[in-house]
Amino acid sequence: MATLLAWSFGPSEMYKATGLITYGGNMGKYASGFLAPNFHDWKYYLEEMLVTVQTALWGTFLAAIFGMPISLLCSNNLAPIWVVQPVRRLMDAARSINELVWAVFFVVAVGLGPFAGVMAIFVNTLGVFGKLYSEAVEASDPRPVEGIRATGASKIHEILYGIIPQVMPLWISYTLYRFEANVRGATILGIVGAGGIGQVLFENVRGFYYAETAALMLMMIATVAIVDIISQQLRRIMV
């Protein structure tokens, strides 16, 4: 452990840590700029914030719709191994590339704006749901499925009646959790031009408008908190 830390010390520029104290005054001045948030443009901020939430909503929704059938294809107890493995690797790829990176690609593909953000969140979240949903399917009780099978029902019926009712509460729960995370994620997509509040934030940070930046950050915190509370309530009702 000590060796690893020593090895990483130089490349991660840890020697600059003393600067935290040396330049403490500068940082204080910088921070004090944030102390008086400026909400004069709040209507515009609110609009952009709303677009951010809407982007996350659509991205998560699409990922859930496509994630459900795909997760069945990557469940070992339902699909043959030669289907499970390739689909899983594909989901791994979708998941391991950050949504910000996907956003860069989609801005090129579909142009600047929130739709690129929707697609970025969709692809990344699809990878997450493929894994989470299929884990729920694999952990489901096989006995009800056998009960359905014994009536002469088809494979599709076995899944719809035997498995889906069992995994639905978990699926809903995962989807709501992920929606919360995606609202947070969507707030930075604007940095690469994929719409929403990130764009405004980036412009203000770049322009040294500390008061406006502070206002934007407060709005983000409030929005994420509200989304968290709403999704918590939904989870309680639906699960």
Add this chain to the structure above:
Amino acid sequence: MSNIQIASLSKTFANGTKALNGLDLNIRSGEMVALIGASGSGKSTLVRHIAGLIGSDVNAGTSINVDGRIVQAKGRIAADIRNIRRNIGVVFQQFNLVGRLSVLTNVLTGKLGQMPLLAGALGNFSLADQQVAMQALERVGIAATARQRASTLSGGQQQRAAIARALVQGAKVLIADEPIASLDPASARRVMETLVGINREDGITIIVSLHQVEYARRFCPRTIAMQAGRIVFDGPSVALTNERLTEIYGSASEELVLPDAADLNSLKAVAA
């Protein structure tokens, strides 16, 4: 007419255990047969073979016919097994209901095998189907629970719901795999009475695997006793006395007799 025909059925599991060993068996239409044996004697394996849920060893002479149709032969499960399964109702030890669905929906799934794929997938059960399901629930005495989630029912009620599912299926043969092993004596008796009822009134052939010989003597005219994958007794249940059991199983026979004399008396009281 012979309803269930089994010829030289053997099953060796992947770990080398020989669960069934050259088993031959004929059961006539409308019979109610008990399957007795200690844990690991092959009862469940036999039941699952008849339902076409698992395939046997590949032997030239092996075949299982139910109601004149081949369930499996030479280790291969029939290609149209889904159609055959409709005629075979299965009742499991752990009921195998879908806990989060209503009791009525669980019973209605008995109709899935006869429905077009899409109608079944959408849950488009006809009014006639729903009436049949409600009648089945009334038959087994739990109509009042129809709208409840299956998981809220007691074990005995869940098992009767599972029997209702098999009834809705319109099965001609009912196979019950240890249906009362997880139930208290009172629930066990009700489930056995329900099975006897549908055997007598509907003429449905029933095979029920049991752990205790008292239930076999009380409810089933014919008993088949198994040991190490072979049939070691096949005859009238009354002939399978405790002495005869000891002869066959030795000290292992204790497992097959209700340990508590009081339980035994309560069973006899019902019989009287």
